[in-house]
Amino acid sequence: MERKKILSLFCGALLGGLSLTASAGPIIIAGTDADDHGSANATTNFTGWLFMQKAFENLAPAVTNGDLTVTCIGCNSSSALSAFNSATTKSSLDGTWNFVALSTLSDITNFFNGSGTTNVNNTGIIYMPTVSSNVGGGITDAQLGIVNSNSTVLNNFVVGGGGLFTQEQANSSIGYGWLSALLPGLTVQGDNGGPGFNSSSLSITAAGNSAFPGLTNSDVTNATPWHAWFSGNFGGLNPLVNGPIFGPTGGTFPGAVVIGGGAGTVFQCGEPGQPPCDPGQVPEPGVLPLVAIGLFGLAYTVRRRYS
Numbered sequence: 001m002e003r004k005k006i007l008s009l010f011c012g013a014l015l016g017g018l019s020l021t022a023s024a025g026p027i028i029i030a031g032t033d034a035d036d037h038g039s040a041n042a043t044t045n046f047t048g049w050l051f052m053q054k055a056f057e058n059l060a061p062a063v064t065n066g067d068l069t070v071t072c073i074g075c076n077s078s079s080a081l082s083a084f085n086s087a088t089t090k091s092s093l094d095g096t097w098n099f100v101a102l103s104t105l106s107d108i109t110n111f112f113n114g115s116g117t118t119n120v121n122n123t124g125i126i127y128m129p130t131v132s133s134n135v136g137g138g139i140t141d142a143q144l145g146i147v148n149s150n151s152t153v154l155n156n157f158v159v160g161g162g163g164l165f166t167q168e169q170a171n172s173s174i175g176y177g178w179l180s181a182l183l184p185g186l187t188v189q190g191d192n193g194g195p196g197f198n199s200s201s202l203s204i205t206a207a208g209n210s211a212f213p214g215l216t217n218s219d220v221t222n223a224t225p226w227h228a229w230f231s232g233n234f235g236g237l238n239p240l241v242n243g244p245i246f247g248p249t250g251g252t253f254p255g256a257v258v259i260g261g262g263a264g265t266v267f268q269c270g271e272p273g274q275p276p277c278d279p280g281q282v283p284e285p286g287v288l289p290l291v292a293i294g295l296f297g298l299a300y301t302v303r304r305r306y307s
Contacts, residue, residue, distance in 0.1 A: 025162045026062035026211070027237065027260035027267075028055050029179065031190075031228030033130035033168045035083035035138070038222075045090050051223040052087035055165055058212040059125055060093050062263035064161030067124040068097045073108055073147060074139025075101040080129040081137050097124070108143055112150040120153055125163040131172040134227065141174055148177035155182055155267050164260075170228035182267040185233025189255070198244045199225035202257055208240035211262030220258070229255035236269040236277055237261055 038049030045053045056070065070088055075081040081101055088099040100118045102108050110116030111123075120126075128147065132138040139147075147154070158164055169175025170190030179186060189195065202220045209215075220241045229243060239256035247253055269277040 023064050023159075023161050024264050024266045025064060025158050025160070025164070026059045026262045027158060027163070027265045028059060028165045028212075028240065028258060029230075029237070029260050030055075030165075030167050030223065030226075030241075030258045031170065031188075031230065032223040032226045032257065033134045034223040035080050035129050035167060036135035037225070038083055038086075040086040040090065043090065045086055047222045049083050049087050051219055052083060053091045054215055054219045055212075056088060056125065056127075057092050058214045059163040059165055060097065063124045063163045064263065065124060067122050067162070069118060069123045070097055070099050070125040070127055071111065071118055071123045072099075072101040072127045072129065073111065074103065074143040075127075075129050076103045076132070076137040076140070078135075078137030080132075080135050080139070083135075084127065084129065103143075105142060105146065108146045112146065112153050120157050120162075123157075123162065125165060126154070126157065127164075128166040128169070130167040131169050131175055133171045134168060139169070141172055144169065144172060144174050144177065148174060148181065151178040151181035154178055159266055168227045179267075183233060183235045183237075186230060186235070187232040188228055188230055190228045195248070196246045197229065197255060198246075198252065199227065202226065202241050202243050203254075204241055205239050207238035207261070208258070211238070211240060211260070211265075226257050229257045230259050231255065234259055236266040236275070238265075 032048070032051070034048030034051045036048065038045065038047045038052070040046060040049055070093065072084045075084045084101060085099070088094065088097070102111055102118065107116055111119045114121050128139055129135060130138045131144070132140050154164065170188050171192060176188050191199070202224055203217050204215060204220055226243060229245065237259045238261050240260055241258035242254035243257040244252035245255035266275060269275050
């Protein structure tokens with residue numbers, strides 16, 4: 001009886017973890033202010049806005065919650081709003097997806113509590129622009145405060161298959177508060193402190209190529225100059241794009257300027273009740289039924305043997 005109970009618990013936990021990561025959505029957390037370094041003509045985006053377009057186009061196919069709305073939290077006006085509008089409407093998402101920008105504090109509050117016309121329950125991708133100190137019309141501290149108080153909602157949104165794309169928040173005293181709440185061991189370094197860096201260079205990592213094969217080094221270089229990088233405990237995230245950080249004794253080392261992952265990415269992992277911390281090890285969705293069949297077959301065999 002004890003063996004059957006243990007096996008049952010093991011199977012349930014394993015299948016639960018596989019189900020969680022298999023349905024989770026894609027994440028791009030960028031230390032860039034690409035919305036401040038781009039432009040467009042009537043049909044084409046350039047430099048930073050082209051990077052944003054490519055990011056949306058790579059996120060969209062990995063969204064699994066079935067919702068086709070990109071919602072910007074804090075695209076208030078000026079460059080931040082223009083960049084969002086241009087990156088989305090000139091992308092391959094146009095004509096299939098809807099694009100909404102929320103700027104009032106009440107609309108953002110109602111987005112997260114689920115009572116707004118556009119809310120977390122009918123959105124496929126959440127986007128946050130650069131902070132207002134680095135781009136005109138960007139997300140303000142008042143708006144970030146609402147986001148920070150809804151870190152659990154953001155986490156559940158991603159676990160449920162939604163996509164997330166954010167740009168630089170390090171130049172706000174409360175920037176990335178939601179991220180720190182989810183990953184306390186993560187450190188954000190900005191150009192207002194920490195080691196210096198070469199902000200004109202970026203390169204995609206192997207994990208970045210695997211998660212978003214449609215992005216190229218040329219695409220991410222369009223997002224320069226950049227203003228923040230990440231170190232410490234990434235949880236379920238991976239470094240997607242690196243930039244050169246100046247070492248204390250000379251030379252440079254690669255710092256993670258963009259972190260995240262493709263379909264199946266989660267923030268929290270490795271603790272009881274959480275999936276493993278390597279999104280790259282998550283089986284493809286087509287493999288999951290085979291795993292389930294094998295586990296149930298094993299359970300049936302043990303039950304027959306010990307009944």
